[in-house]
């Protein structure tokens with residue numbers, strides 16, 4: 001009787017699982033190296049291939065591959081041998097060590113007032129906080145970049161805890177679709193600037209603290225100036241360009257950066273402090289191509305998930321302020337709210353990191369939208385504007401409309417006579433796209449549809465255009481009654 005050979009197990013992250021029609025939780029892999037296992041996986045599920053491999057055929061740098069919880073980049077990368085019984089876990093970059101040196105600045109000499117003693121009494125009872133710790137919290141300056149799903153709960157708890165100076169950066173206004181998770185805002189504030197509405201709420205919660213607003217986006221021009229005035233930066237952004245900008249500015253200024261990101265039911269939390277551990281670039285040297293990253297506005301998110309992650313970020317920020325506990329430096333937490341699963345992954349500093357490695361080559365900030373793959377002139381695809389399309393649709397020979405969004409988005413709103421083929425399934429459903437008449441592809445913003453047009457062109461479709469600005473533009477210029485999201 002021969003012993004049964006245990007399989008190689010491959011665990012896919014939720015964002016890749018959902019690309020498969022009948023996603024298994026784990027897949028049995030075959031191959032002698034990491035590369036071989038992932039190649040076999042790509043052959044079995046071609047839709048995964050662009051997520052696993054770059055056009056050059058190497059494993060994408062926006063993906064961490066763990067072999068038995070060890071990052072293969074620190075072994076032999078794709079050539080790392082795999083044997084039966086091993087477990088491969090794939091960790092994607094989402095749209096979002098033990099401390100040896102603790103920086104415990106002496107708190108300011110001014111003692112707590114009677115009101116402060118009363119307000120923070122539950123903190124004062126904790127030996128890890130006490131009067132000294134509370135004064136340290138009062139001296140702390142925390143910048144929150146993006147006061148949305150992550151930033152809103154984090155800001156509330158940091159204000160309640162008595163963080164003396166809270167900075168808020170955000171260029172958006174409150175939208176009704178924010179209220180499902182951005183608990184700082186009320187229905188009456190729809191249309192108001194987020195920074196102003198947030199500041200009013202935080203000052204009402206705790207008049208002892210200073211709230212500094214920085215309305216507008218963080219950019220390569222203002223980031224160093226804004227961040228310089230704070231001790232810690234908490235990342236509440238929802239896009240890769242701002243995330244790399246925050247990471248780089250924090251590393252250059254030697255500030256710890258509390259990272260969080262969410263998508264649907266999953267989230268990630270970590271602390272990047274290039275002085276004491278890896279930075280975000282050490283983990284993810286490059287973002288995934290934009291067309292492969294659905295944002296929360298496209299993919300959805302369960303409202304409490306950013307709440308969970310944002311509060312976890314606030315907890316980390318307070319730990320850094322107090323200099324107590326073991327902050328998530330060199331560790332990344334992966335949280336899956338559906339399975340109540342929490343996985344901790346150890347991550348290391350990349351000695352070749354261009355920003356914080358042994359021989360850094362990047363000494364300043366760069367053009368982040370370009371770095372994160374905003375399409376350049378040469379890659380532009382044929383487009384049609386919303387009002388021009390409305391005119392074409394009234395003619396006798398109308399273009400065929402293909403909607404490449406997700407079914408949940410389709411249910412909120414779609415154009416009449418359109419056909420739903422989600423972007424991830426397009427390549428295996430090409431036969432459903434007509435070749436004998438003009439085709440117009442649309443999505444929410446025009447990004448996924450442009451990518452779909454590129455794909456269709458590469459398969460020989462000649463008369464295909466993308467709806468510029470997507471349904472957002474359609475709702476703005478043609479049909480203001482169309483539900484927005």
Ligand SMILES: [Zn+2]
Nearest residue numbers: 279282353356
């Ligand atoms: Zn680095």
